[in-house]
Amino acid sequence: MQTLAVPELIDTPAPGRLGMLRHWRPWRQAALVALACAALVAGWQLARPLVAEQLAEAVPPALEARLGQGMLRELDRHTLLPSELSDGRQARISAAFASLQAPHEGAPRRQLLFRSGHAGAAAFTLPSGDIILTDQLLLALPDDGAVLAVLAHELGHQQRRHMLRRLVREAILPAGAAIVLGDTDWLVASVAARAPQLAWPLQAEIEADQYAxxxxEHNGLSLRNLAELQETLAGTDGPQRAYLAIHPPCAERLAQQRERSAL
Structure with missing residues (x-):
């Protein structure tokens, strides 16, 4: 038995429906593009920390040192001024810091530099191992034991390469270019001014505390200085508040420091 084709029964859109489809097609394409862009942005946000971590691991020591030296030149040009502390006090603190023996193998690079200027009461470590200590912070600290506690904490940041990792995370493209081309100028220009103002996340502060x-302890010095340092600075007003802004104290850090100093 033959089946007759009935053209009228073919599912052909009506003219009005065709017009509607033509009207909605650009909107549908735009929605698909928007969804694709949103997916790319979300994927990049998820992948960015991993990419930054891999880039930081790929930075060779020579390039890391060159980056820190370039940052120091920029900071000395625009932010920092020569220290006004007496030569005697600078020499005493430098000698005490230099005498500290590393508790683990693979001691990080370190060089203590005294500065003053617009950074305020600050202590921070550059990827080159240059530890900047400002006059304003030194004048706010009660004694040389507290100064050594600050420097030990900064050395903890250097040992874990926190500054390098943070800078790479905030400037991935310049960091990638620096690794490929071996030229840090673009990266220095992107990140140098941020170094004195970078506030550390809790995990980075805890890691630096642990190394400090x-x-x-390895050098026979009191661990109480770490906890007392935060308590002393947090309990007063003045230029030291700038230091607390980039090294925020918290109950968890204090509890860990008190527990360890009580052992």
Whole structure:
């Protein structure tokens, strides 16, 4: 039995429906593009920390040192001024810091530099191992024991390469270019001014505290200086508040420091 084709029964859109489809097609394409862009942005946000971590691991020591030296030149040009502390006090603190023996193998590079200027009460470490200590912070600290606690903490940041990792995370493209081309000028220009104002996340501060405690304990120095340092600075007003802004104290850090100093 033959089946007759009935053209009228073919599912052909009506003219009005065709017009509607033509009207909605650009909107549908735009929605698909928007969804694709949103997916790319979300994927990049998820992948960015991993990419930054891999880039930081790929930075060779020579390039890391050159980056820190370039940052120091920029900071000395625009932000920092020569220290006004007496030569005697600078020499005493430098000698005490230099005498500290690393608690673990693979001691990080370190060089203590005294500065003053617009950074305020600050202590921070550059990827080259240059540790900047400002006059304003030194004048706010009660004694040389507290100064060594600050420096030990900064050395903890250097040992874990926190500054390098943070700078790479905030400037991935310049960091990638620096690794490929071996030229840090673009990266220095992107990140140098941020170094004195970078506030550290809790995990980075805890890691730096742990290294500082190991360092002080290894050298027979009191661990109480770490906890007392935060308590002293947090309990007063003045230029030291700038230091607390980039090294925020918190109950968890204080609890860990008190627990360890009580052992």
């Amino acid at each position: 405690a190991d360092l002080l």
